[in-house]
Amino acid sequence: MPRDGTATRSRILDSAERLVKVNGYAATSVDQVITESGTSKGAFFHHFPSKLDLARTLVQRYADADVAELREAMAHAEAATDDPAERVSAFVRWFEERDEALLGEESNCLYISILTERELVVDGTSDPILGAVVAWREELTRLIGAALGDREDAPDPEALADHVFVTFEGAFLLARSTGDPTTMRRQLRALRQMLEAVLR
Amino acid sequence: MPRDGTATRSRILDSAERLVKVNGYAATSVDQVITESGTSKGAFFHHFPSKLDLARTLVQRYADADVAELREAMAHAEAATDDPAERVSAFVRWFEERDEALLGEESNCLYISILTERELVVDGTSDPILGAVVAWREELTRLIGAALGDREDAPDPEALADHVFVTFEGAFLLARSTGDPTTMRRQLRALRQMLEAVLR
Numbered sequence: 016m017p018r019d020g021t022a023t024r025s026r027i028l029d030s031a032e033r034l035v036k037v038n039g040y041a042a043t044s045v046d047q048v049i050t051e052s053g054t055s056k057g058a059f060f061h062h063f064p065s066k067l068d069l070a071r072t073l074v075q076r077y078a079d080a081d082v083a084e085l086r087e088a089m090a091h092a093e094a095a096t097d098d099p100a101e102r103v104s105a106f107v108r109w110f111e112e113r114d115e116a117l118l119g120e121e122s123n124c125l126y127i128s129i130l131t132e133r134e135l136v137v138d139g140t141s142d143p144i145l146g147a148v149v150a151w152r153e154e155l156t157r158l159i160g161a162a163l164g165d166r167e168d169a170p171d172p173e174a175l176a177d178h179v180f181v182t183f184e185g186a187f188l189l190a191r192s193t194g195d196p197t198t199m200r201r202q203l204r205a206l207r208q209m210l211e212a213v214l215r
Numbered sequence: 216m217p218r219d220g221t222a223t224r225s226r227i228l229d230s231a232e233r234l235v236k237v238n239g240y241a242a243t244s245v246d247q248v249i250t251e252s253g254t255s256k257g258a259f260f261h262h263f264p265s266k267l268d269l270a271r272t273l274v275q276r277y278a279d280a281d282v283a284e285l286r287e288a289m290a291h292a293e294a295a296t297d298d299p300a301e302r303v304s305a306f307v308r309w310f311e312e313r314d315e316a317l318l319g320e321e322s323n324c325l326y327i328s329i330l331t332e333r334e335l336v337v338d339g340t341s342d343p344i345l346g347a348v349v350a351w352r353e354e355l356t357r358l359i360g361a362a363l364g365d366r367e368d369a370p371d372p373e374a375l376a377d378h379v380f381v382t383f384e385g386a387f388l389l390a391r392s393t394g395d396p397t398t399m400r401r402q403l404r405a406l407r408q409m410l411e412a413v414l415r
Binding site for chain 1 (some may be wrong): 241331374408
């Protein structure tokens with residue numbers, strides 16, 4: 016029973032994530048999630064007393080995976096080279112090289128669907144997103160700061176660090192509008208080239 | 216009567232834009248728009264037979280204003296200097312200097328709320344957004360291309376041009392998450408500094 020319960024819970028979360036990413040949070044009903052995940056009303060409400068409970072778990076799970084991906088890219092960049100500027104390039108390139116997963120069919124970011132709903136921001140459901148934003152900011156500020164050194168005219172390393180998050184989210188939206196599956200890769204490449212120019 | 220009708224129509228659109236930007240499209244009901252705009256059901260449906268008609272007009276109006284802003288910034292940049300790279304800087308700076316309006320209280324971009332709803336993308340309601348994206352892309356590819364010249368290792372001017380749109384949309388989402396009103400200005404500044412480094 017516990018194993019089966021865990022599997023059902025994951026299946027519900029996977030279906031909900033897919034639906035919320037594609038259609039938005041307000042446009043996704045609990046009934047749709049139940050149908051899509053092939054579960055029952057009883058099983059659903061056993062795991063999630065309300066749609067809001069589902070949203071909270073969904074956001075936390077997504078943000079945890081996002082931070083894990085950050086750590087993986089960072090470990091890759093630090094293993095690749097000792098040169099600070101080259102580490103920044105290696106970090107961005109790690110995402111460029113795996114963007115089929117990032118920008119496959121109907122790819123989207125759960126953050127966008129959640130941050131669009133003001134109620135979810137006000138009631139704290141979106142807080143794990145801020146946690147992930149801060150994790151990316153801290154890690155990348157350290158990496159970019161090391162590459163900038165103590166140049167007098169250096170741009171703000173924290174703003175450059177945040178710009179990586181900005182590029183991901185903006186590129187997801189651009190891809191949504193144009194339908195062009197090369198968008199994410201091209202935008203990550205442009206980001207890397209601009210960072211390389213700044214850090215040169 | 217016609218003048219009064221035009222005023223009512225604008226008031227409905229203004230209220231709807233505010234609600235959709237803040238709460239999202241699916242979470243905004245026609246009843247809310249009617250209440251917020253202080254109009255009647257009869258007046259509303261006289262101007263907009265359905266919520267979808269309202270959305271279509273709203274998106275077109277917003278995209279038209281966006282393209283007008285692009286043209287204004289471009290005229291400003293071209294009047295400011297003859298140097299192609301300095302024109303790119305002047306273009307971005309134009310937005311940096313007026314971001315109180317861009318990122319005032321609860322500022323947000325209608326595009327995000329619309330692109331989050333897949334149905335609105337599929338049924339063509341979001342098409343004017345693509346029209347605006349293409350207008351920005353064409354004007355900025357021309358401007359950035361002139362500054363890049365025919366350098367062999369030059370980055371893709373179209374990707375750099377699209378990155379301006381990407382920065383705006385990503386920064387709106389970052390600001391939504393952090394609640395930090397300096398986000399847009401800092402991100403535009405980082406964008407300008409990176410473009411200046413690439414074009415140096």
